[in-house]
Amino acid sequence: MTIIAVHSPKGGSGSTLIAARLAMSFTSRGRPVTVVDYTRQDTLKLHFGMVPSQTIQPWRGAEADAPVVGGVRLVKGYGSHMAPEQLIQDFSGGDKSQLFILDISSSDLEVRREVSQFADLNLCVLEPTPAALTSLTLLDEGQSVRELQNFAVVLNRVDEQYKLSRHCRRFLAELLGEQYFGIVRRDEAVNEALAQFEVLEKFAPHSVVLRDVTALTNMIEAYLKGEPVVGSEGVDAPARRAV
Amino acid sequence: MPILPCRNAALSVLMVPKSLTITMVMDMRNDARALLEKLSRQDFRYKQFEDPYTDMELWPVFEALLKDERITGNGGNNVEAKRLPEPRRAAVERRPAPSKPAGSFLGQYSAPQASAANEPGRPQGDAVDLRNFLGKLGQAKS
Numbered sequence: 313m314t315i316i317a318v319h320s321p322k323g324g325s326g327s328t329l330i331a332a333r334l335a336m337s338f339t340s341r342g343r344p345v346t347v348v349d350y351t352r353q354d355t356l357k358l359h360f361g362m363v364p365s366q367t368i369q370p371w372r373g374a375e376a377d378a379p380v381v382g383g384v385r386l387v388k389g390y391g392s393h394m395a396p397e398q399l400i401q402d403f404s405g406g407d408k409s410q411l412f413i414l415d416i417s418s419s420d421l422e423v424r425r426e427v428s429q430f431a432d433l434n435l436c437v438l439e440p441t442p443a444a445l446t447s448l449t450l451l452d453e454g455q456s457v458r459e460l461q462n463f464a465v466v467l468n469r470v471d472e473q474y475k476l477s478r479h480c481r482r483f484l485a486e487l488l489g490e491q492y493f494g495i496v497r498r499d500e501a502v503n504e505a506l507a508q509f510e511v512l513e514k515f516a517p518h519s520v521v522l523r524d525v526t527a528l529t530n531m532i533e534a535y536l537k538g539e540p541v542v543g544s545e546g547v548d549a550p551a552r553r554a555v
Numbered sequence: 556m557p558i559l560p561c562r563n564a565a566l567s568v569l570m571v572p573k574s575l576t577i578t579m580v581m582d583m584r585n586d587a588r589a590l591l592e593k594l595s596r597q598d599f600r601y602k603q604f605e606d607p608y609t610d611m612e613l614w615p616v617f618e619a620l621l622k623d624e625r626i627t628g629n630g631g632n633n634v635e636a637k638r639l640p641e642p643r644r645a646a647v648e649r650r651p652a653p654s655k656p657a658g659s660f661l662g663q664y665s666a667p668q669a670s671a672a673n674e675p676g677r678p679q680g681d682a683v684d685l686r687n688f689l690g691k692l693g694q695a696k697s
Contacts, residue, residue: 456629479612479614
């Protein structure tokens with residue numbers, strides 16, 4: 313099995329969007345995917361077209377508590393009182409093709425640290441803002457960001473109309489090198505889809521977010537296979553862009 | 556507003572309906588023109604964002620982060636000394652921390668300054684010259 317932890321040292325950076333979109337992207341490629349929601353706000357379900365009144369109970373061992381939506385199994389890890397590693401083992405069932413994507417709250421340092429010890433990839437989601445960039449200093453892993461292993465950054469909600477957004481992107485690419493996994497551009501269609509209780513593919517099938525997440529998925533797949541992650545401009549590199 | 560993807564990382568294009576005011580109209584890139592022709596859409600204005608590396612803004616926040624040891628480490632010399640604990644799950648094979656490309660602009664900098672979260676008394680590096688750094692970056696990329 314493969315474990316991807318999605319988190320951000322700063323809240324509101326869109327890690328839930330990235331976790332949900334990656335789950336659907338990998339599912340579309342035939343990979344069995346389970347998303348474990350370790351956030352309190354319970355908004356992951358909205359990205360799968362669920363409505364607020366539909367609740368996912370914290371995982372306590374009943375299959376009914378883990379609905380499968382769009383081919384993705386949704387598990388509420390927050391409040392389950394089960395250690396993340398044990399929860400994953402329970403669900404994997406020995407299936408090595410299983411992919412687990414964990415959406416971890418920015419404030420839940422305990423879970424983040426625990427998961428980072430065994431995750432195959434710790435994907436940090438940042439926005440192109442000074443506050444988000446500065447939050448990188450708060451990862452507090454006992455070593456610098458550039459020295460972290462199995463760690464990558466994706467820049468979310470990039471809007472290239474704005475100078476600072478473009479410069480943040482370039483700065484991170486140069487700063488992080490292979491740890492920089494590129495961008496997911498801002499698209500209001502994401503919010504509009506949530507407001508309609510629809511999945512993005514249906515609401516805005518040409519959304520740039522879908523394209524960028526496809527490219528991000530390609531990068532992650534290459535990374536997990538141990539293939540070299542070439543270049544530093546993430547999804548903008550022609551070889552990685554799925555068109 | 557649809558934003559066209561581009562193959563050049565330093566270049567982006569934006570197309571918006573003509574009804575919206577765009578302050579700068581430039582010669583259209585061939586790939587953008589080809590896409591519009593393919594889509595049979597001629598009702599767009601075109602704007603191209605291009606920031607030469609040499610025109611990178613000297614944002615103080617970038618400089619502060621470059622000087623922060625929590626970001627850049629001790630000049631990359633303490634990678635071996637500070638490995639994360641071994642994973643508890645044997646199947647996980649940790650990839651090594653990525654090496655930075657030779658000639659990376661960060662290599663042009665002196666050691667980052669210690670932060671409050673780092674050891675006190677660690678020797679302080681020289682101040683980072685962000686303009687110099689960006690200038691070298693521009694030379695490398697242009």
